[in-house]
Every structure is written in C-alpha cells, then in structure tokens.
Amino acid sequence: MRGVEIYPFFTIEQAWPNWVIFTLLAVDMVIRIVALGWIPHNRRPSVALGWLLAIFLIPYVGILAFLLLGSAKLPKKRRNKQTLINDFFREQTQGQAIIGDSAHMPEPLSTSAQLNFDLGALPMTHGNSFDLHTDNHECMERMADCVDAAKSYVHFEFYIVAIDDTTRRLFESLLAAHERGVEVRILIDHVGSLGYPGYSELVKRLDSSGVHWRRSLPIRPWRGEYQRPDLRNHRKILVVDGELAFTGSQNVIDRSYNKRRNLRKGFQWMDLSLKCTGPVVNELDAVFITDWYSETDEFFDTSTQPRLEAPQNGGIQAQVVPSGPGFEDENNLRLFNHLIYNANRTIVICSPYFVPDESLMHALTTEARSGVEIRLYIGETSDHWVTQRAQQSYYDDLVRAGVRIFMYHAPTVLHSKFLIIDDEVSIIGSSNMDERSFAMNMEVTMFIVNKEFTERMYALEAEKYAPNSVELDVERWRDRPLLHKYVENVARLTSSLL
Secondary structure: EEEEEEEOEEEEEEEHHHHHHHHHHHHHHHHHEEEEEEEOOOOHHHHHHHHOOOOOOOOOHHHHHHHHHHOOOOOHHHHHHHHHHHHEEEEEOOOOOOOOOOOOOOOOHHHHHHHHHHHHHOOOOEEEEEEEOOOOOOOHHHHHHHHHHOOOOOEEEOOOEEOOOOOHHHHOOOOOHHHOEEEEEEEEEOOOOOOOHHHHHHHHHHHHOOOEEEEEEOEEHOOEEOOOOOOOOOOOEEEEEEEEEOOOOOOOOOOOOOOEEEEEEHHHHOOEEEEEEEEHHHHHHHHHHHHHHHHHOOOOOOOOOOOOOOOOOOOOEEEOOOOOOOOOOOHHHHHHHHHHHHOOOOEEEEEOEEEOHHHHHHHHHHHHHHEEEEEEEEEEEOOHHHHHHHOOOOOOHHHHHHOEEEEEEOOEEEEOOOOEOOOOOOEOOOOEEEEHHHHHHEEEEEEEOOOOHHHHHHHHHHHHHHHHHHEHHHHHOHHHHHHHHHHHHHHHHHHOOO
C-alpha cells in the first residue's frame, strides 16, 4: 500500500482512512488550543506550565492525565464540610485568633496567629506543654501506655500503619480499650499503607474486632467513593480522652518500614514527634473530628465535642495549623513563608522531601542574602528517587544565596519535619517542604511560640542532627556529571504537575 504524506518530512502507511487521520490531527490541535486558555485558570504559572508541557508533548495521554489528576482540591461536598466545621469552631472562640494575653508577642508572631486562624479556624492558646520524642519505637510504647490508661475515648489517625513486632502492642492496646468500653475511632489513609507488610493483617484484625474504623480518602468507585487518587491524608494524630495527644512526622510502623529493600540497605527512618497536653489537644481532636465527619457524616454529640477553651496566660503558647486540599488556600505554605520573611537571625529547616515552590525559594534566598543564617537538613539517602533528584536541582541556587545544606548520613532515612526561627518559634508536624505537602496532602502542623522550647529545639539540632550530618561540598557538587544535572532538571519538572 502506498504511503500518504501528512507532513513534508513524514510518511506513514495508510492504516486508517484519511478522514480518521485528519480528525485525530484536528482534535490534537483543538486540545492544544483549548489547554492554553483552560489549564492556567486559578493555577500557579509553574503548575500550569508543567501540565501544558505534558499536553503539548503527548496530547492525548497528557489531557487524560490532567482530567484524572489536574484538580488539587477535594470534591466540593467535602470542602463544604470543612467550611461548616471551621465556622463551628470560630463560633466557639468568638472569633479570637489568640486566646489570652498576647501583649508580649512580637507583631510578626501575632499576625502569624491571625493568619493561621483565618485559614484554619483554630486559635493560638496558652497553657500547653510538650515532650519531644526522637525514637520511633520508644514513642509507640508511650502511645500504648496512654491508650492503656484511656477511660473515655481514643482517636487515632495516621498515614501509614501496619502490624509488626514494633507496633503490635499499640494495636493490642487499642483493641483492648475498645473491648473495655472505651470509644475507639481509627482513620487510616486508604492508599498510604497499601503494599506494606502487616497492613492486610491489620485490616482483618480491625474488621473482626468491631472497632469503629474508616479508610480516609478511599478510592473505591464501585462504592461511589472516588476523588483524585493522589490527594492523601498524611496527618499523624493520636488523642486520648481529650487530655493528651501525639503528633509529628512518625507513622505507626517499624522504622525499617518492613520492606525487603529497606532491610537489605539497612534503612532506618528517623522521626520527630510531640506528646502534647493543654488546649492544643482539643485542637488536634478538632482536626480528627473534621476528618471523621468528612468520611462518615457522623458529628459527635456535644458531650464529646472538643471545647476550644484555654487559659488566659501561662504555659507554652501554641496553635494547630491544619492544611490540605480540603481548604481553599495552602495554609502551611503561607505560614512558612510569613515566618521566614520575618526572620532576623537564624532559620533551621529539616525536611526529608525539600522541593520548594517559587514563593518558598524566593523567601529563603531573600532571607539568606539579607544576612539571615539558614541551615537546611536533608537526607543523604531517600526512599523516593525522583523526589530526591528534583530536590538536588535546587542546591545550586540555595548555596549561591548563602543557604548551608547539611546531609544526614546514610543509611538513616531522615523523616523529621521541623522549622526553627530566631529565639522563640518552632514548627513541628507532618508537612514536608514540597508541592505535595502544600497542595495535595492533608497535613497538620504545630506552631509553637516559646523561648524555652525553642532552646530545646536548638539543643536537639546540636545533639542529634548536626553531629550526624555533613555539609554539602559546593565545589564537588558543582563538578557532578552533566548527565546527573540533566536527570535532576527533568525530575524538577515533575514536581509542578499537580
């Protein structure tokens, strides 16, 4: 069969009728033209450009991927639930962003509290206390101790969970609490735990126990449950009786994550978690209740709803900052940028996945060039190959501006997430410094304003992080092979495909 010329330089066999070929080319052109005006709507330019690049290179695959993954917001019904709960909590606090004495707070910090309250509806409170936990396994033992002492209820919400030799006691404590009449509610992200040894066993145990548990953000279209599959609940929260809570970066799984590849390489995850008492316990509970309501339509009766009341002074001031695709704004990113721009002397960042958007890069490089000392802790190794390559593409710009980069030694997988600013600001939570945590994951962050606690954080940096890290050798880094730079830049493009 003779070839048919479609373009001057291309000849293809006429496998299809001419009208089919010309129709496909016309649709291809329409996709490109429509995408130019449609994709940028209400998206950051970097995100829009990433999608446009994918669509122009592979139009049919690109547009299908966009239709499946292009919206970084949860369904409107779920966002409406979030708005309803936010209004409920604002009514409880009578619109106060800071409960109690705030006269001593510097203006940048009081405005940070106001920003967080406007975005997330939870206030800054006095009367809190915190214990730091740096050992994953020891922390889970303390969680189990607290669950064993529970009298009224336990709320459990984590991204990755599995039964193994390390976590077994905690899950036995949860089921024992349920059996003795404690109201136990469990939320587990539907996708986060899939594929981890011990998860299937856990599901069977939970199903047979009769405990109240739900999959968070389930992807089960045959049951009418569907949203963009990579929008996930990445929060880590345990609340016991409204009296104490745990939160931070830690999942409920052995620190090797039980996979053969990790065991073979000797990978051990290093996390940072908080045990909390005071009014922030009720704020963490408010985040759990919102997520439970979103999944079940069950809103607890008034006897079990958290009351956002707080002492007027004393203790540590702190505020819980929820964020994610259920909100209209990127709450955590706005807080980080606001605090960074108001730093005067020192910024310390620890993030396992550091792939900043343009606004965060501007904030960090601006402050570094202004004379603020910035120390960035990242892992020498990572469990996400593409993310690590994308992260590496930012090193040159950061060190050129004066940011010092410290790599935590392998085979430890650095998973702690914290931010320290000047003398009295500490941030600890589940949020990484990347596009996924800003726009696609449901996260929870603890914003702490206290000099003594911040001193503890600097001491932790000096004792646990600095001695086990090596500063990036800038000259050696810049001499890396051209192929490495190419791969990093390609990986960097993928970070904006929200």
